Amino acid sequence: MASQLLRHSLRAIARTTATKPLMARATTMSARSQLYSVPMITRPFSVAKPCLSAGEADSDLVHKLDEELSYEKENEETTQPAFIKEFLEANSFKLDDKAGHDEVTLTRTFGNETVSVLFSISDINNGETEGFLPEEDEVTEEDEVSFPVRASVTIEKNGKGAVTIDTVAQDGEMTVESVMYYKDGKLASDASAESDWQRRGLYIGPQFGELDEGLQSLFEKYLEERGVNAGLAAFLPDYVEYKEQKEYTQWLENVKGFVSA
Known part of the structure; x- marks a missing residue:
């Protein structure tokens, strides 16, 4: 018991002894500060949340994007247009359309063949804009600009x-x-760099318009039997417009969210 008390006393003395020099130094530094009138430099402390979007145009841009988005949503179709279902059912095509992607694929089988039709919504920018265009309130069906x-x-x-x-x-x-033939069917659809390199060295065939007219007619009939016909020609521009509108609305939503973050 006595030895424990002795150890406690020694620890207390040691703590007191160790503290005194620090206190002495602090007192000395404080005295020197007062003697030479050196102002204490302090760093302001703030708990305010940092501003992530500090550009002057940010709020105006977000407001304008929101206006455009509201307008597009008011005029968008909430259900899939009937022309899509009607075309797919009449032509036995399956539609592969990934949101956010530019390209769309239609596929079907014909006997022992797989038929794929690949197209892009970027073609909506290929409309003919040269020459005179009527005022918006004067546009008729005949005046509508067609795009390939x-x-x-x-x-x-x-x-x-x-x-x-x-x-x-x-x-x-x-x-x-x-019309181009591939002995290796993989080269016709594979998007890898290796396949692209191999395609570059292949003979692509003659210009279709240079073929015998009878041969051209038979190729056109060959395609029609596989669903590449007037129905597809009418469907593609309509679907391009429909998908481009959906992608544009989503683009507005994404950009607005990014700028306002």
């Missing part, structure tokens, strides 16, 4: 390769531009 939609049609047979036919849909007609 390029569609790459690939017909593949297992083990037999594939053909890719470049077409343009406009004014209810499918126009063929070229």
